[in-house]
Amino acid sequence: MVSSLYIHIPFCLRKCPYCDFFSIPYENGMEREMERRYVNALKSELILRKDNIVTLRTIYIGGGTPSVFEAGSIARLLEFINNNFGIENGAEITMEVNPSSADDEKLRAIRQAGVNRISVGVQSLNDEELISLGRIHNAAEAVRALEIIKKYFWNFSVDLIYGLEGQTVGGWVRTVRRALSFAPPHVSAYELTPEADTPFGRRVMSGEAVLPEEDAIAAMYCSAAEQFGGAGLCHYEISNFARAGFLCRHNENYWRRGLYAGIGAGAHSHLRILYSGQGYSLRSSNAADLMQYLTNIEHNTLPVGETTIIDGCEGLKEDIFLGLRTAEGVSVERLREGGIDVAGLQGLVENGLAEIDETRLKLTRRGFLVSNRIISSIMDKIDAQRGHSPKSV
CATH class of the missing domain: 1.10.10 (Arc Repressor Mutant, subunit A)
Structure with a gap:
């Protein structure tokens, strides 16, 4: 039985060229109808998985860009989860947001819906770097989003990316310093990885895009770690830093090989099963295809993608x-x-x-x-x- 739940919202306003997660842009004119249909499918999948889920201690709503959904959809989904499975008092409920869809009204409504932790995809506070990443927000919008988030959430995380095309160590240091001026209790700092099957990865492979040298990337990592440490954030995972009491409990469960259920198109789960009379853990994924996911769920069938039994050695x-x-x-x-x-x-x-x-x-x-x-x-x-x-x- 699992007490951690991941909910995948695959929709984006525009897919970033470096992203290899399963995500798709909204179809013009179909947004709210698809949102309604998808939320209903998530509820149905939860019922199909009811034998695996107990009262929840952590919920993580990721994507894609979950904040493209209306706050009312998030509220109805969390209410359904609480009514059917229960959400523990003090549970950590995280939602990812994009600065371009993080306005005052929506963030207030998301907080009222029960979300108590925000992970905001700032990535950079340099406009040229944001353009090279293909992000649809600029630095000023990211700053404004952080200002609004601080009004409604005491627990939030800032996502940053280093090793960007054209980025210098000095430019990265300035982004980190500016991000820390908002006193985030948690920061995730990831090195940009050019995945081969993404537009950005193909640009790197062809030589069109050139990333910083290895020594510069190492300097970025070390300088950020020093700045985060100086701001009172402990380095608790390779890419994650937090003040005491603000470590991401949901992700800690991942890193400790805890069990969790994942719902939504392309979501992953880690469950316990019996196989040939022995107990194993099972890693599985839902089909990373929106229409296949919806069709399966609407026919009361789990949309299973890959499934791997993890034996003792693995x-x-x-x-x-x-x-x-x-x-x-x-x-x-x-x-x-x-x-x-x-x-x-x-x-x-x-x-x-x-x-x-x-x-x-x-x-x-x-x-x-x-x-x-x-x-x-x-x-x-x-x-x-x-x-x-x-x-x-």
């Missing part, structure tokens, strides 16, 4: 992979279960990339910079020891 690898992304690190015991000679990892310590004591291995800030390389090396060693692969069904 679960162990997930524990290590996810743990090393966090400040808590991973237990030495789990590493040894994977056949890892912990003494053989002392080179990471000597190079300032990790800290190891009797119980845990934790990456340092320098280690976070090359975490993909470190984690890949450990995964390769586990695979060589055990030779397991996940079961697809």
Whole structure:
């Protein structure tokens, strides 16, 4: 049974050229009718999944751009969830918003609907960088959105992206400093990753778009971490920083391999199942196709996309992979279960990339910079020891 729920709203005013999440622009003239139909489908999917869901501790409404929906649709959906499953007192209810759709009236209504945490996609506070990202808001609109958010929400997160085309270390430092002037209790800072199947990724592959050098990106990461630390935000995951008491509880559940249900087109779930008489965790996704999703749900059928059973070895690898992304690190015991000679990892310590004591291995800030390389090396060693692969069904 799960007490965390992810709700995917795939609609956008315009799809950003670097985004590889399942999202689609609204069709002109069909917005509100599609919104009504989609919300009804979400309610129906919840009923189809009722045996997996208990009173909810966290709800995360992501996208796409959920704030393109009317606040009344969000209110009706949360009311339905509370009436049918229950929402715990003090539950964390997060909603992503775009600065271009974050006006005073909507944010006030969203707060009244029960949302108590906002994640705002600022990305940059430099107009030229926002244009290169294909964002539809400018820096002034982002600033205005932050001012309104602070009126109604004491718990909010600012999303920023670094390593942008044409970005300098100085320009990034100015964006971070300006964002911190709003005293956000949480900041997510992500390095831009050019995904191959996106318009931006193709521009990078062709050489049309040139990203900053590796040393400049490392300097951006370290300077931001220092500024966030100076503002009282602890570095609790590779890309996430928060004041005490403001860590994202929903995402912490992900990083600790907790169970959760995902509803909506393209949403992912992590559930517990019995398979061949044994208990496993199951990672599954809904079909990333709007019309297929709606048709299946309207015929009382779950729109299953990919499904993977996670056995003991794969679960162990997930524990290590996810743990090393966090400040808590991973237990030495789990590493040894994977056949890892912990003494053989002392080179990471000597190079300032990790800290190891009797119980845990934790990456340092320098280690976070090359975490993909470190984690890949450990995964390769586990695979060589055990030779397991996940079961697809």
